[in-house]
């Protein structure tokens with residue numbers, strides 16, 4: 001049974017509800033109260049006389065702009081036995097939905113975004129998990145990397161069907177690092193080898209948005225709304241994602257699932273980290289300041305184009321959760337390409353990176369689970385042109401249709417800054433300032449642009465400028481998370497949005 005179409009409600013209307021979107025069912029007492037959760041509600045006198053038995057179904061209602069809400073509908077009937085039969089049948093149907101989580105491990109970052117994580121969870125999310133009979137173990141983090149380290153070493157993962165973070169992209173990144181690292185260690189995979197294939201994680205990660213950018217949530221669900229995300233988690237939606245591994249000199253640095261940005265986004269992040277007290281507004285302040293400094297960086301970008309996939313970064317299609325994996329049409333054909341130049345920004349977007357500040361994202365047509373990342377190169381240009389490029393992220397105009405911008409869909413890429421003295425260790429934090437002043441003295445055409453920017457890796461600063469990145473190929477690198485895009489659902493079926501690898 002995939003749909004229940006019921007008889008008369010208290011308003012005399014009929015109602016259709018997909019079983020896969022039912023959250024809970026509870027029987028009502030003849031005296032107008034629910035039997036199991038003690039929440040009492042008034043029913044119209046006429047209904048109780050004509051139909052003395054009733055039960056209430058809580059279900060997902062699609063509201064506006066990808067928003068989901070929990071709604072209740074009460075059904076009335078004449079016979080108690082019939083009423084109980086309905087309740088029992090619906091409960092059996094819900095139990096049979098094996099993709100739904102029953103036990104979740106939840107990490108809350110109390111300092112993400114506007115520092116509302118705990119309140120958001122307690123007021124908006126926990127009541128829904130309780131309604132759906134999901135048991136939770138909640139940990140409020142006490143320091144950065146608390147969730148990552150707990151997941152990597154201590155957490156008894158066998159007890160849970162999924163892990164959930166309440167926070168922003170940085171918290172999601174912590175979960176990815178904890179889970180992916182643990183999975184590789186348990187399977188003997190050497191993370192330091194850039195060529196090694198990652199073993200996929202079996203546990204799914206859900207995000208309740210409570211950060212500053214919430215790009216991973218927004219780009220997959222279509223909105224950063226805690227209730228919507230909680231409902232996607234409850235109904236067991238899943239979406240595979242690409243994971244890029246970032247290395248320096250055969251040493252693993254980090255994973256990235258959204259943006260790897262050098263130049264503009266790296267400088268903006270480095271500046272904004274010192275202004276965390278400003279909350280999400282720090283990105284606007286530092287973004288504007290970074291725009292005014294107009295620094296460019298010289299270096300060499302080498303990349304392996306993804307020639308074996310359908311689609312390009314200039315497509316008009318948009319990919320959110322619900323996307324079916326693209327099939328490979330052939331094996332790697334092209335070789336590496338090399339581009340040298342002066343860049344204002346080098347961005348690698350493994351997903352669209354849509355967020356409230358940029359609703360279509362840095363690469364609007366990027367796919368969620370195709371094993372590629374969109375490499376965007378913004379060459380040195382005038383401030384005016386760079387502003388035009390940035391502003392196009394917020395309008396319907398194509399930000400790639402500019403002579404100084406190029407975009408490539410790639411499987412791997414490398415970046416080497418021009419003034420990289422050798423391949424040996426170059427710790428930007430320690431050496432960056434010294435090199436900057438030396439290069440300023442030595443460089444005849446010095447325009448006082450520093451030699452190095454930083455890489456912004458999903459909102460974290462990387463300690464090296466020279467990096468090698470591999471966007472791990474499907475299906476071995478897929479990470480699941482509980483999200484789906486509501487408009488992708490055309491025909492009702494028992495598992496309308498569950499994707500298997």
Ligand SMILES: Nc1ncnc2c1ncn2[C@@H]1O[C@H](COP(=O)(O)OP(=O)(O)OP(=O)(O)O)[C@@H](O)[C@H]1O
Nearest residue numbers: 112113141142143167168169170171211212213214
């Ligand atoms: N208890 C804590 N105290 C301090 N920092 C923490 C704590 N828990 C997590 N963190 C760190 O806080 C950083 C920011 O968290 P988060 O991503 O949730 O919010 P944000 O940066 O405001 O949002 P976004 O990443 O969406 O821009 C992360 O790098 C995370 O490691």
Ligand SMILES: CCCCCCCCCCCCC/C=C/[C@@H](O)[C@H](CO)NC(C)=O
Nearest residue numbers: 169213215258259287288291353357458459
């Ligand atoms: C001239 C003014 C320019 C203002 C620029 C505003 C900033 C736009 C933000 C778009 C960022 C989208 C990419 C998301 C990256 C996330 O991984 C990261 C961590 O949350 N967020 C940022 C801001 O780096």
Ligand SMILES: [Ca+2]
Nearest residue numbers: 242350367372
């Ligand atoms: Ca991708």
